Amino acid sequence: GQNIDQPTEMTATEGAIVQINCTYQTSGFNGLFWYQQHAGEAPTFLSYNVLDGLEEKGRFSSFLSRSKGYSYLLLKELQMKDSASYLCAVRIRNAGNMLTFGGGTRLMVKP
């Protein structure tokens, strides 16, 4: 089976940096995705890691360690609009490119 864990909620201050962790235990790992989802809206793609290391994209970075089954999403220079849920999702090889989602982390950014 697949098991993907994230913290349920986090709070951070506008302008600060926040790190959202994701740990996973899966068979047939074939990539890890981070999505942002505002309440009542569809998830939107943020980042993708399939090899170990850091991927940077503007204010957002994502890190992967396959040996540890661990990823994090780093958000810099937080803005109020970053208040949303952040979903970690793992793609499984030989499963129709299917993504399995973690429970999501609700981030609240305060002034």
Place this chain on the structure above:
Amino acid sequence: DTEVTQTPKHLVMGMTNKKSLKCEQHMGHRAMYWYKQKAKKPPELMFVYSYEKLSINESVPSRFSPECPNSSLLNLHLHALQPEDSALYLCASSQEDRALSYGYTFGSGTRLTVV
């Protein structure tokens, strides 16, 4: 066109009604998905279509019936639903090629309320 379009955006239906949710994409994606999402929960996979054939059914009750008329369209037919089926229904599509790194493209969802 880089979007997945879902209609309707909102739907209220009675437990005896029959309705359909529609999803359309023109990105040439050959895999399409239906997910159900309850409030403050992650999306849960319902169905996967690959090259217009149903490849995964995650033990979904028969009151939900998917249909893929062609490579661009995906429908979800609803009949005799229960109030607990009220949720956000998300459609997504993706390339079948594992080398591509963009995962899914999601539609904006249909907010379904069963009364």
